[in-house]
Amino acid sequence: MSDNTENTSNAENPYRGDFPILAREINGHPLSYLDNAATTQKPRAVIDALVRFYEHHNANVHRGVHTLSEEASSLYEEARAKVAAFIGASAAEVIFTRGATESLNMVALGFARGLLRPGDEVLLTEMEHHSNLVPWQEAARETGAVTRFARITDSGTLELEDFAAQLNERTRLVALTHASNVLGTLNPVAELTAMAHKVGAVVVVDAAQTAPKGLVDVAALDCDFLAFSGHKMYGPTGIGVLYGKAALLERMTPAFTGGGMIAKVDKERASWGEVPRRFEPGTPPIAGAVALGAAVDYLQGVGPAELRRREAGLTAYALEALDAAEDVTVFGPPAGDHRTGVISFNLRGVHPHDVAEVLDETGVAVRAGHHCCQVLMQRLEVPGVVRASLGLYNSREDVERLLAGLNRVREVFGVSGVSGGEAARRGRA
Amino acid sequence: MAGPEHSLYRQVILEHARQPRNAERVEPHSHVAEAVNALCGDEAEVTLRLENERIAAIGARVRGCVISQAAASLMTEAVRGLPLAQAARLGGVFRQAIEQGETGALPPELIPLAPLIEVRKHRSRIRCALLAWEAIETMAGETAPGG
Ligand SMILES: Cc1ncc(COP(=O)(O)O)c(C=O)c1O
Numbered sequence: 001m002s003d004n005t006e007n008t009s010n011a012e013n014p015y016r017g018d019f020p021i022l023a024r025e026i027n028g029h030p031l032s033y034l035d036n037a038a039t040t041q042k043p044r045a046v047i048d049a050l051v052r053f054y055e056h057h058n059a060n061v062h063r064g065v066h067t068l069s070e071e072a073s074s075l076y077e078e079a080r081a082k083v084a085a086f087i088g089a090s091a092a093e094v095i096f097t098r099g100a101t102e103s104l105n106m107v108a109l110g111f112a113r114g115l116l117r118p119g120d121e122v123l124l125t126e127m128e129h130h131s132n133l134v135p136w137q138e139a140a141r142e143t144g145a146v147t148r149f150a151r152i153t154d155s156g157t158l159e160l161e162d163f164a165a166q167l168n169e170r171t172r173l174v175a176l177t178h179a180s181n182v183l184g185t186l187n188p189v190a191e192l193t194a195m196a197h198k199v200g201a202v203v204v205v206d207a208a209q210t211a212p213k214g215l216v217d218v219a220a221l222d223c224d225f226l227a228f229s230g231h232k233m234y235g236p237t238g239i240g241v242l243y244g245k246a247a248l249l250e251r252m253t254p255a256f257t258g259g260g261m262i263a264k265v266d267k268e269r270a271s272w273g274e275v276p277r278r279f280e281p282g283t284p285p286i287a288g289a290v291a292l293g294a295a296v297d298y299l300q301g302v303g304p305a306e307l308r309r310r311e312a313g314l315t316a317y318a319l320e321a322l323d324a325a326e327d328v329t330v331f332g333p334p335a336g337d338h339r340t341g342v343i344s345f346n347l348r349g350v351h352p353h354d355v356a357e358v359l360d361e362t363g364v365a366v367r368a369g370h371h372c373c374q375v376l377m378q379r380l381e382v383p384g385v386v387r388a389s390l391g392l393y394n395s396r397e398d399v400e401r402l403l404a405g406l407n408r409v410r411e412v413f414g415v416s417g418v419s420g421g422e423a424a425r426r427g428r429a
Numbered sequence: 430m431a432g433p434e435h436s437l438y439r440q441v442i443l444e445h446a447r448q449p450r451n452a453e454r455v456e457p458h459s460h461v462a463e464a465v466n467a468l469c470g471d472e473a474e475v476t477l478r479l480e481n482e483r484i485a486a487i488g489a490r491v492r493g494c495v496i497s498q499a500a501a502s503l504m505t506e507a508v509r510g511l512p513l514a515q516a517a518r519l520g521g522v523f524r525q526a527i528e529q530g531e532t533g534a535l536p537p538e539l540i541p542l543a544p545l546i547e548v549r550k551h552r553s554r555i556r557c558a559l560l561a562w563e564a565i566e567t568m569a570g571e572t573a574p575g576g
Pocket of ligand 1: 037038099100101102129131132177179180181206208209229372
């Protein structure tokens with residue numbers, strides 16, 4: 001399994017040096033940052049883009065004729081074009097938002113509430129993040145529609161037959177994640193979208209976990225709306241994207257109104273400006289957008305194929321090691337093409353937070369809890385899980401430090417990794 | 430592991446988490462309240478029976494981490510025999526001690542809980558140490574008008 005030797009140590013990882021924060025020591029140890037599904041660290045190029053914008057080009061956009069305003073506007077629109085190219089969209093279909101959560105809420109408020117009628121159905125899945133669940137629940141409650149949930153299998157993949165069975169002529173909207181932020185499962189979105197379109201449903205995709213992997217091609221997915229966040233793809237916080245098919249964006253009502261999004265305003269009413277400006281009222285996060293453009297440049301420089309190859313190799317390595325530990329239960333599909341490098345597990349006899357606490361003392365940053373997926377936790381019948389999620393600067397050394405940290409956890413809590421017990425992996429013999 | 434005690438997971442805390450005191454539901458009880466840590470979903474259910482205005486029996490059932498379990502166990506021992514309002518006040522003192530990191534002036538009932546004050550260095554764990562106390566505060570709040 002040592003096909004990719006360059007993944008062996010942090011010193012040999014060619015990208016790690018691009019990320020200044022990774023030079024930090026945590027609790028006297030080097031940092032193994034394995035919380036990339038929550039947010040990624042930022043490369044120097046992104047940090048520089050923020051600084052450069054504020055030092056050289058800062059001005060409001062679309063408002064002034066002065067030089068700086070024109071520069072800022074050009075940079076902002078260039079960033080939009082870069083993001084559009086990155087996901088296979090046209091620039092007019094890319095709306096800058098504050099993040100995936102805001103993007104999804106904009107569709108729920110501005111589109112779903114106008115679409116749904118009493119008795120209509122919204123189909124979700126059991127693996128949705130609260131950001132792609134609660135907005136639809138609320139839209140359904142407001143309109144008298146009902147939410148339904150496609151089930152997942154014991155190995156954490158979507159039950160395709162159940163998804164198909166739950167689609168019917170009352171299904172007006174399907175909202176699903178491209179990849180689970182807990183299980184790592186990659187859903188076959190293109191296939192599912194085609195099924196949903198057959199019954200006339202509109203498809204909204206949460207791509208928060210796949211945009212950073214260069215896995216989003218809206219033309220191939222053919223989804224109607226798609227949302228993601230800049231901060232999970234090596235860009236800054238406070239910037240995100242809503243993609244929508246041009247025709248649907250024309251039908252969407254602006255959830256927020258104000259300056260910069262209008263065509264004309266008089267005392268009684270206002271008319272809306274062009275898309276995408278119509279959905280970007282007020283002063284947008286300009287520097288954030290420009291720096292997101294820099295993050296896209298950075299990811300394009302690495303290349304989607306390289307991103308996936310590295311992550312796949314390291315994911316297989318980590319899963320193999322965790323599976324070998326008899327007291328570790330891994331949730332989610334086996335290594336392979338249908339999963340990302342998000343790895344959730346529990347250590348028998350130790351609460352996830354206690355695991356994460358002790359790992360942190362060894363410089364290993366993981367996350368523990370329900371990960372904004374309480375419906376999934378109920379399905380898995382656990383209060384929470386420990387999640388190690390990989391980024392492009394991780395190497396085998398980080399995985400090995402995670403494994404060593406787990407030994408430390410066993411020591412502190414007096415649980416042994418070699419005593420007898422139940423099967424190591426759910427859903428697999 | 431031979432060596433210095435873990436700074437947060439002291440032996441006394443681990444021991445209480447492993448074998449929590451008063452971990453059974455009290456039946457019949459005069460008061461029941463639940464507390465949930467929304468950050469992690471951990472839950473505590475506290476039941477108690479007042480006799481002659483004092484806590485004669487108390488039980489805390491916790492689904493949670495080592496800190497929340499040990500804190501609940503220690504809490505039940507600290508408040509038994511006290512009037513409910515005084516138990517709630519004690520919770521307030523404990524909360525303050527954590528927030529200010531003071532162990533010096535703890536009232537005698539809280540001295541066994543002193544090792545938990547260490548959670549102040551771990552922001553996300555403070556709620557764990559206070560979870561069961563929140564249930565006590567809820568109960569006291571419900572009966573507050575009478576005293
Ligand atoms: C799958 C998924 N969807 C949505 C979100 C929400 O993203 P944000 O908090 O950046 O809006 C996240 C991140 O927490 C996520 O992992």
